[in-house]
Amino acid sequence: TFRIHIAALRDSGLRHATLLTFQDLSEQRVIERMRVDFVANASHELRTPLASLLGFVETLQGPARNDERARERFLGIMREQGLRMARLVDDLLSLSRIEQRAHVAPDTPVDLAGIAREIVDSLTLMARERQVALVLKTPREALQVPGDRDELLRLMENLVENAIKYGKPGGEVAVTVDAGESEASFSVRDDGPGIAPEHLPRLTERFYRVDTAASREAGGTGLGLAIVKHIVLRHRGRLTIESKSGEGATFRAILPRFEAGRTNG
Numbered sequence: 001t002f003r004i005h006i007a008a009l010r011d012s013g014l015r016h017a018t019l020l021t022f023q024d025l026s027e028q029r030v031i032e033r034m035r036v037d038f039v040a041n042a043s044h045e046l047r048t049p050l051a052s053l054l055g056f057v058e059t060l061q062g063p064a065r066n067d068e069r070a071r072e073r074f075l076g077i078m079r080e081q082g083l084r085m086a087r088l089v090d091d092l093l094s095l096s097r098i099e100q101r102a103h104v105a106p107d108t109p110v111d112l113a114g115i116a117r118e119i120v121d122s123l124t125l126m127a128r129e130r131q132v133a134l135v136l137k138t139p140r141e142a143l144q145v146p147g148d149r150d151e152l153l154r155l156m157e158n159l160v161e162n163a164i165k166y167g168k169p170g171g172e173v174a175v176t177v178d179a180g181e182s183e184a185s186f187s188v189r190d191d192g193p194g195i196a197p198e199h200l201p202r203l204t205e206r207f208y209r210v211d212t213a214a215s216r217e218a219g220g221t222g223l224g225l226a227i228v229k230h231i232v233l234r235h236r237g238r239l240t241i242e243s244k245s246g247e248g249a250t251f252r253a254i255l256p257r258f259e260a261g262r263t264n265g
């Protein structure tokens, strides 16, 4: 679909010209469609815990008014629903902040190996709870990329958390940082059920989940990989996902290194 602009031009010699400009509308339509879907999805995701929260408030004000045991249990559930809404709002805000900065590539030197170590340390407890062995392989020396430290921490955290959540309980999650000539990569491999090929192209879409119940159960918002994708794009890098059903998954972020000869600072 095209929109056609027609403008009549006349120069001082009274010659006429007509200027035709064509604008491709199909892309604009797709963006508009995505925006509408996004607002609908976000509202729905918030509405569900909110309805549950209000339901329990009413029960506590009415039928369960004097039931001490029910009150304890319901307050626990209400707290969970509140936390879920808070996580969702936090993720929505993170995503919109990253998008707002999309046109400015971050340029502070960040040591990928160092932050991979930090993330592995901070997720050791979570891994232990699922009896997952977290194995880290990084070069010994610092490996700097032009980046935003908080965003890169977030990127790694989301990928490693997913591998622990969706990987095999009692399995292994390998976190690897590699240095190439002009690029550096950060990859996370698990040995869980993996992802069927038909899901792969849509995996980084907002709110896209392979198994919605499993994601909610694990406390997921459905925004983790959308955030990862936008962080990688802002860093002028790329994200690859390799997986076959039943054979685990590997997520890899490939980022440009500092150009040779450029001082890191």
Ligand code: ADP
Binding pocket: 158, 162, 163, 166, 167, 190, 192, 193, 194, 195, 203, 208, 209, 210, 211, 215, 216, 219, 220, 221, 222, 223, 224, 225, 226, 249
């Ligand atoms: P969520 O909050 O649901 O974890 P994400 O955007 O992080 O949202 O992930 C989207 C979906 O991708 C998840 O719900 C899950 O179905 C799938 N997924 C992500 N990582 C993995 C993985 N390592 N193995 C299998 N499935 C995964």
